[in-house]
Amino acid sequence: MRLPRSRRWVESTVVCGNCGAADAIGIRLRLGEDTEVDFHSCHRCEHRWWDAEGEVIDLTTVLDLVRRR
Numbered sequence: 001m002r003l004p005r006s007r008r009w010v011e012s013t014v015v016c017g018n019c020g021a022a023d024a025i026g027i028r029l030r031l032g033e034d035t036e037v038d039f040h041s042c043h044r045c046e047h048r049w050w051d052a053e054g055e056v057i058d059l060t061t062v063l064d065l066v067r068r069r
């Protein structure tokens with residue numbers, strides 16, 4: 001089956017820090033005026049993580065950023 005080409009949220013693929021799979025996805029989310037975080041999800045090991053400006057942050061930090069809006 002051929003899926004229509006769509007621009008979804010998937011922006012890029014990154015290497016999973018947990019299992020090393022090279023096809024973990026990265027999704028950029030904008031949380032405020034000038035705050036952007038990337039959500040990453042690996043479909044091989046289901047490892048999920050966030051980072052902001054290249055630094056891994058935990059979910060608590062993400063929620064803080066959301067709340068700060």
Ligand SMILES: [Zn+2]
Binds near residue numbers: 017042044045047
């Ligand atoms: Zn993984």
